Amino acid sequence: MDQTIGLVEDDANIRDIVTGYLAKEGFKVKALETAETAWELFEGEPPDLWVLDLMLPGMDGYEFCKKVRQTSEVPIVIISAKDEEVDKIIGLELGGDDYLTKPFSPRELVARVKRHLKRWEVMKPEKEGSAELIQAGELTLNDAERSAYFQETEIEVTTKEFEMLKILAEQENRAFSREELLVQVWGDDYFGSDRAVDDLVKRLRKKMKDLPLETVWGHGYRLRSNRSSS
Structure with a gap:
């Protein structure tokens, strides 16, 4: 196995245990103690996956996760003593792929x-090789760049x-x-509540006020192709 894991954890005991098992x-x-040193590694020789603590001295895990996601889709597994649902939602929405609560x-x-x-190895060639534009009304998505445009x-x-x-635009x-x-969006091994979906929709509606993203009462959501029909 020739894969590298970046472990960012300021607790020496946890760091040693996780390092040993991996x-x-x-x-x-x-194994790194701060997000600042992890960022140096990311800019130099980025690992294949990050195991990231949230409560770190200096730059915290939330900020590090957000910075990584600006340019990379590398998997990030969050480990944290913060076990409130809102903390998990924020961590996952900022780009975490998984969330484990300590202990x-x-x-x-x-x-x-x-x-x-394993999932990343399957997805990576698709993400690197795809330059497909997804068009849905006034919404345009660039799958290769992971960028979104609304009303130009x-x-x-x-x-x-x-x-x-x-998912909705396709x-x-x-x-x-x-x-x-x-x-x-979160994977079939996510154990949080479907409130995460509602919160994500609220964020999208706030960012794109005229996006025809409809609530289907008692069921879920859909993206209308014609705003006038919503």
Whole structure:
């Protein structure tokens, strides 16, 4: 195995334990105490996956995750003592692919790392080779750049916001249930509530006020192809 894991954790005990379990599975581990040193690694020799603590001295994990997502889709598994649902939602919306609450099982962490790496190896060629533009009314998505334009203005969106827009735009007028969107955007191993979907929709509506993103009462959401019909 020739894959490298970037571990960002300021607790030396947790850092040593996680490093040991990952190394036992054949991973190379770059163990770091701060997000600042992790950013230096990202700009130089970025790892294949990040295991990221949120509560760090200096730059916190939220900010680091946001910075990484500006240019990279590399998997990020968040580990944190913050176990409130809102903390998980924020972490995932800023670009985290998974969220484990401390204390956690190192074996479970290793299993999730392997799963995300496998998924990333499948998705990576598609993301790197695709330059497809997805058009839905006044919304344009560039899948290769992971950028969104609405009414000819570029809109800054998070990874999860982009994924939801892409799902809805590729099948205009189709009503998606909250459960469908939750699985497709967050993955089928996400254990949070479907409130995450509602919160994401609120953010998108705030950023694009005229976006014809409709609520299908008692079911979920759909993107209308014609705004006048909403």
